[in-house]
Amino acid sequence: MEEAIPIRTAERRARQLLWHFGVGSAGGPPASFEIDGEQYVATVAGSNVWAFKLHGALPQAPAASAPSARDQPFVGPIATTAQIETASLAKDRGFTGTHYFTDEYAFAPYRTRVPAGTQVMWRNNGRMVHTIVAEDGSWSTGPLNEGDVGATTFTKPGTYIYICKEHPWAYGEIIVE
Numbered sequence: 480m481e482e483a484i485p486i487r488t489a490e491r492r493a494r495q496l497l498w499h500f501g502v503g504s505a506g507g508p509p510a511s512f513e514i515d516g517e518q519y520v521a522t523v524a525g526s527n528v529w530a531f532k533l534h535g536a537l538p539q540a541p542a543a544s545a546p547s548a549r550d551q552p553f554v555g556p557i558a559t560t561a562q563i564e565t566a567s568l569a570k571d572r573g574f575t576g577t578h579y580f581t582d583e584y585a586f587a588p589y590r591t592r593v594p595a596g597t598q599v600m601w602r603n604n605g606r607m608v609h610t611i612v613a614e615d616g617s618w619s620t621g622p623l624n625e626g627d628v629g630a631t632t633f634t635k636p637g638t639y640i641y642i643c644k645e646h647p648w649a650y651g652e653i654i655v656e
């Protein structure tokens with residue numbers, strides 16, 4: 480008969496990290512499956528599919544550090560709107576054609592230009608909680624639940640970078656003139 484263990488202890492044991500491997504970018508939900516009696520775990524990260532075999536020979540690898548907004552100059556069109564959404568429609572192309580999906584970690588638009596004194600609003604059109612914060616921590620909308628709107632007024636001209644507190648790899652730029 481197996482030893483009975485308190486639920487708390489069982490939870491702690493279940494949460495123990497056994498192995499980790501950085502796949503370089505945000506991954507999709509993992510899937511576990513079995514082929515010929517061997518168990519595999521697979522996930523999609525960026526444009527790569529990773530599959531790991533239980534008791535495989537690949538050594539552990541540290542997670543790649545999330546790129547900072549400062550390392551990546553902003554490129555692409557600049558919108559002229561004070562209304563930003565927290566999720567955007569994205570497109571990918573694969574073996575089965577072009578697919579559209581909601582990218583919960585991409586602001587739409589992610590670059591915008593507004594006159595000084597404008598109140599910029601973020602609408603959470605995603606399904607997760609997003610908190611919009613200045614990259615330097617100087618302001619925050621507070622946590623936005625699904626459907627919530629948060630705002631900040633920009634009085635001084637300049638370039639402002641913001642991130643999502645929960646998903647700091649999601650960021651955007653506001654140019655105040």
Ligand SMILES: [Cu+2]
Binds near residue numbers: 583584608643644645
């Ligand atoms: Cu977020």
